[in-house]
Amino acid sequence: MSPTSVKSAVAIVGAAETTELGVIPNLSEIQLHADAARNAMADCGVGVADIDGVACAANPVGVAHYLGITPTYLDGTSVGGCSFMLHVRHAAAALASGMCEMVLVTHGQSGRSRVGAGGRGGDGASLQGQFEAPYGPTGPPTMFPMGVLRYMKEFGLTHEQLASVAVVQRQWAMSNPRAMMRDPITVDDVLSSRVIAYPIHLLECCLVTDGGGALVLTTAERAADMDLARPPVYIVGTGESSETPMVSQMEDFTTSRAFRVSGAKAFAEAGITPADVDHLMIYDAFAHLPIYGLEDLGFVGRGEAGSFVEEGNTAPGGKLPLNTNGGGLSYTHTGMYGMFAIQESVRQLRGVAPAQVKGVELSVAHGVGGMFAASGTLVLSNRRP
Numbered sequence: 001m002s003p004t005s006v007k008s009a010v011a012i013v014g015a016a017e018t019t020e021l022g023v024i025p026n027l028s029e030i031q032l033h034a035d036a037a038r039n040a041m042a043d044c045g046v047g048v049a050d051i052d053g054v055a056c057a058a059n060p061v062g063v064a065h066y067l068g069i070t071p072t073y074l075d076g077t078s079v080g081g082c083s084f085m086l087h088v089r090h091a092a093a094a095l096a097s098g099m100c101e102m103v104l105v106t107h108g109q110s111g112r113s114r115v116g117a118g119g120r121g122g123d124g125a126s127l128q129g130q131f132e133a134p135y136g137p138t139g140p141p142t143m144f145p146m147g148v149l150r151y152m153k154e155f156g157l158t159h160e161q162l163a164s165v166a167v168v169q170r171q172w173a174m175s176n177p178r179a180m181m182r183d184p185i186t187v188d189d190v191l192s193s194r195v196i197a198y199p200i201h202l203l204e205c206c207l208v209t210d211g212g213g214a215l216v217l218t219t220a221e222r223a224a225d226m227d228l229a230r231p232p233v234y235i236v237g238t239g240e241s242s243e244t245p246m247v248s249q250m251e252d253f254t255t256s257r258a259f260r261v262s263g264a265k266a267f268a269e270a271g272i273t274p275a276d277v278d279h280l281m282i283y284d285a286f287a288h289l290p291i292y293g294l295e296d297l298g299f300v301g302r303g304e305a306g307s308f309v310e311e312g313n314t315a316p317g318g319k320l321p322l323n324t325n326g327g328g329l330s331y332t333h334t335g336m337y338g339m340f341a342i343q344e345s346v347r348q349l350r351g352v353a354p355a356q357v358k359g360v361e362l363s364v365a366h367g368v369g370g371m372f373a374a375s376g377t378l379v380l381s382n383r384r385p
Contacts, residue, residue: 009095009096017211172355240265242374
């Protein structure tokens with residue numbers, strides 16, 4: 001199927017997060033999936049009987065059974081936090097080709113309370129278990145930021161510029177009542193917080209929370225016939241890629257090949273350039289990810305992202321609103337954050353975001369999976385092409 005046959009043929013008609021975010025010790029992961037699904041279906045006025053496709057990064061069979069759905073389309077793609085971008089991409093292709101009529105994409109994760117969550121143990125037989133774990137890394141904080149030291153050396157990124165990413169995103173979170181962290185912070189506050197794994201400080205690391213979200217997708221034609229409380233959001237460009245399951249094996253520590261491939265694919269399918277984008281969401285498990293994303297997606301040149309953020313261009317009132325919900329650093333981060341980036345893009349395009357940006361017509365939601373292992377990119381619009 002050609003990209004033009006999928007482009008604008010599919011819309012997000014329902015979008016919602018779990019009723020609560022943050023610390024939810026009374027709900028298991030499957031219950032978080034269900035809570036988000038119920039809210040998303042209510043958002044667009046559909047019921048379980050209307051859904052014939054289920055996608056999630058957990059077990060779509062289990063989710064379908066728990067919700068009472070009889071699916072004709074299932075997607076259990078699980079490549080980390082960007083899985084939901086891939087779910088939307090795959091669902092768009094399935095809907096455009098007639099494989100199904102309405103797809104529910106769900107996410108639920110008890111990242112903080114660990115209720116009904118799987119174990120944290122690694123697989124000693126995996127590539128990571130054999131070739132990285134023996135050298136002492138103890139999880140994402142000691143592995144994900146590894147490349148930023150090379151970036152700092154090659155491009156002169158300063159500690160202050162890196163800290164400004166967290167400061168700017170807290171500025172957005174201050175306007176969001178659902179954000180977990182809302183108190184203002186300064187660059188000095190960030191640099192005074194304890195070092196987790198050099199050069200990353202505590203306030204440059206994502207939150208650990210409970211929560212979830214869900215999306216309902218259908219064809220644009222069907223969306224036009226639905227009595228929707230909020231306008232549909234159209235999928236106009238998608239991309240996905242991967243590089244390596246081991247961060248130590250990236251071809252270049254200062255750039256993500258998966259980011260570049262995924263972003264270029266989505267922009268080409270949408271027929272846009274970075275200059276056309278009104279609003280941007282870049283997965284921010286750590287403060288350096290927006291730095292990489294801004295450059296790899298083509299919004300700024302190599303080595304320019306640090307100064308771009310420091311100068312206020314991505315802050316409230318700036319020319320490129322970025323991570324307007326507060327991001328994984330201040331809003332929420334259940335372990336896989338991509339769903340929440342999509343949710344904020346949808347809110348901005350609907351005009352209902354807590355920190356609403358004026359005139360948003362085109363939003364990009366860009367995600368990472370693993371430690372630069374995979375990537376997914378969505379170009380979304382509130383105008384049907």
